[in-house]
Structure formats: C-alpha cells, structure tokens
Amino acid sequence: xxxxxxxxxxxxGYAPSIMQRERCGCALCGRxxxxxxxxHExxxxxxxxxxxQALGLWVSLCHFGCHEGPGSVHDxxxxxxxxxxxxxxQAMCVFGWSREEWIRRxxxxxxxxxxxxxxxxxxxxPEPEDRAGARLxxxxxxxxxxxAVEDGPELPF
Numbered sequence: 001x002x003x004x005x006x007x008x009x010x011x012x013g014y015a016p017s018i019m020q021r022e023r024c025g026c027a028l029c030g031r032x033x034x035x036x037x038x039x040h041e042x043x044x045x046x047x048x049x050x051x052x053q054a055l056g057l058w059v060s061l062c063h064f065g066c067h068e069g070p071g072s073v074h075d076x077x078x079x080x081x082x083x084x085x086x087x088x089x090q091a092m093c094v095f096g097w098s099r100e101e102w103i104r105r106x107x108x109x110x111x112x113x114x115x116x117x118x119x120x121x122x123x124x125x126p127e128p129e130d131r132a133g134a135r136l137x138x139x140x141x142x143x144x145x146x147x148a149v150e151d152g153p154e155l156p157f
Contacts, residue, residue, distance in 0.1 A: 001013075003015050003054045003055060003056075004054075005055075007056060014054075014056070014058065015054055015055060015056035017056050017058050017060070018057065018090055018091065018094050019056075019057075019058070019059045024060075025037070025060070026061050026062040026066050027059035027060055028061060028073075028079075029062060029065065029066055031062045031066075035063070036062065037060040037061065037062060037063065038061055038062075039058050039059075039060060040058060040059050040060070040061045040067055041057065042057070042058075042059075042073075042080060042083050042087050043057075043084065052087075057087050057091055058087075059083065059087065061073065081110060084110045085110040085111060088102060088109065088110050088111055088117070090117075092117040099111060
C-alpha cells in the first residue's frame with residue numbers, strides 16, 4: 001500500500017517519517033543506543049493519528065523520559081505543542097502545503113499566519129547563527145557548513 005505521495009506504508013500503516021532522515025534515535029534528546037523507542041504521532045484523535053501515520057508525520061521518542069513519564073510530551077503540553085509545531089512546519093515544507101491546506105487536512109494550525117515554516121526548529125536545538133549571533137537563512141546556514149550553494153531563490157526547505 002502507498003500514501004497519496006507514493007510512499008510505501010508498512011504493515012501497521014506507517015509511512016517513513018519525514019522527520020528523521022539522518023537521525024535514528026529519539027527526536028528530542030537524541031538518545032540512540034540502549035533506548036526503547038516509541039513512535040509518537042503528535043495529533044490526537046483516531047482520524048488525525050491515521051493521517052499522521054500514512055503521511056509520515058511521526059517521530060521516534062525514547063520511552064522513558066521523552067514519550068512517557070515526568071516532563072515527557074504526554075506530561076508537558078508545552079513540549080507537545082512545540083513538537084506539533086515542528087512536525088507541522090516540516091510537513092508544510094516537504095509537501096508544499098499552505099497553512100490553509102494544513103487546516104483543511106488537520107482542523108487547526110499550531111503555526112501563526114506570520115510564522116515561516118522553514119524557520120521552525122527542533123525544541124532544544126539552537127537555530128543556526130553566524131559568528132555575530134544573527135539568525136541565518138537556510139541558504140546561509142548550509143553554506144556555513146561548507147556545502148556549495150547555487151545562486152537562485154531561497155527555498156523554504
């Protein structure tokens with residue numbers, strides 16, 4: 001089976017996560033080895049959970065600490081909201097959705113109209129800055145890491 005974008009779904013109906021391309025550990029703390037990881041869909045409700053699974057809008061979280069227990073996304077509404085903002089922003093960039101399209105599909109938006117989805121980062125991970133401490137655009141941050149950047153319009157992802 002495939003989702004509407006052609007991604008293959010596993011037996012449980014999950015598409016590969018759009019959130020964890022390089023990292024294979026916990027999306028919040030980065031724990032990899034020896035950690036029991038749980039899949040977490042940030043939006044509640046059966047319909048939104050199924051949409052999240054099929055579109056790859058889920059993250060892996062370590063079971064003890066980030067997913068369950070004190071200070072986890074199930075215990076701390078602010079942390080869960082930050083995670084929802086991050087996943088929504090990534091989905092809008094990857095799938096090319098507007099805020100209105102997001103609301104049509106999921107009922108509400110965690111991003112304000114003035115938010116730029118490509119600037120929403122991981123909770124607890126500092127955004128790229130230059131040596132003077134100014135926030136960088138995606139193009140400048142990539143160039144700072146030593147990658148070649150072609151001239152052209154700034155892309156939102």
